Amino acid sequence: MEKKTPLIAPSLLAANFLEIGKDVNMINNSEADWLHLDVMDGRFVPNISFGLPVIAAVTKISTKVNDVHLMIEEPEKYAEAFAKAGANILTVHIEACRHLHRNIQQIKGLGMKAGVALNPHTSVSQLENIIADLDLVLVMSVNPGFGGQHFIEKTYEKIRQVKALINQSGSKALIEVDGGVTLDNSKAVIAAGADVLVAGNTVFSAKDPVEMIRALKHNS
Structure with a gap:
């Protein structure tokens, strides 16, 4: 089986906010x-x-893809502002969106890529009509809501379910995993x-963060 190199997305929530x-x-x-970039309300x-x-300040100096994760109610009120902020x-939470299709069309219409996040209790089947x-x-x-938590083991099966749905639907969506990811x-x-x-x-929290990023990227 061909080795797969993941994309690595360090979360600024764990950074030193003084620097x-x-x-x-x-x-x-x-x-x-x-x-x-985790936004919590x-x-x-x-x-x-x-x-x-x-x-807006961070994206001015960031040379990476700015991946904004909205853990907020009524994300449609702020989508345009986040587009302007860079x-x-x-990504919006399925649990926070009454009209998810409208949310996704809004995000894409503003020139951003659109993601949907699932909380641990949310079934993958809820993505069936939006995955494409x-x-x-x-x-x-x-x-x-908080950094530093332990990885939920049930997540492996959930990732496999999302992958199967993506393959079945012909969607081009990437799968991102957030929370408790370690080198182990x-x-x-x-x-x-x-x-x-x-x-x-x-x-x-690594002694050498740059080396840890490299290790995560090439550990697969």
């Missing part, structure tokens, strides 16, 4: 492919992270069908 520019430049100079998830001003990919329109499916491997489990995550690994604490 955020330095950490973005570290990612710029690494083998990372995307920069993952304290309503959809029990935490508040950062918003538009931080993202988001290249905008997606650029990305984000499988949450922890409950959203990354190989199994990729083997299950993931294309993109989000890594926060694993990267930023």
Whole structure:
């Protein structure tokens, strides 16, 4: 079987916010492919992270794909602002969208790639009528809202289910996995069908973050 090299998306949520520019430049100079930006509103998830001003500042110096993950209610109210702030990919949660097809069309109409995230309890079958329109499916491997959580083992089967749905539908969507990804489990995550690994604490708490990014990328 041909070795698969994943895309690596370090999560800025785990960075040192006193030296955020330095950490973005570290990612710029690494083998990372995307920069993952988690936006939390304290309503959809029990935490508040950062918003538009931080993202607008970060994207000015980021040389990577700016991968914005909205863990917020009513994302349609802010999609245009995130496009203007420099988001290249905008992912919304299926659980937060009453009119998901409309959300996806809005995101694409603003010139961004569109993703849908699934919480651990959400069935993959809910993607059946939207999968063909997606650029990305984000499988949450922890409950959203906080970094540093342990990977939920059921996620491997869920990734396989998403992969089967993508193949069956002819969708071109990539599978991104977010939460508790480490050097120890990354190989199994990729083997299950993931294309993109989000890594926060694993990267930023490493002695050498650039080397950790390289290791994650070539561990499959």
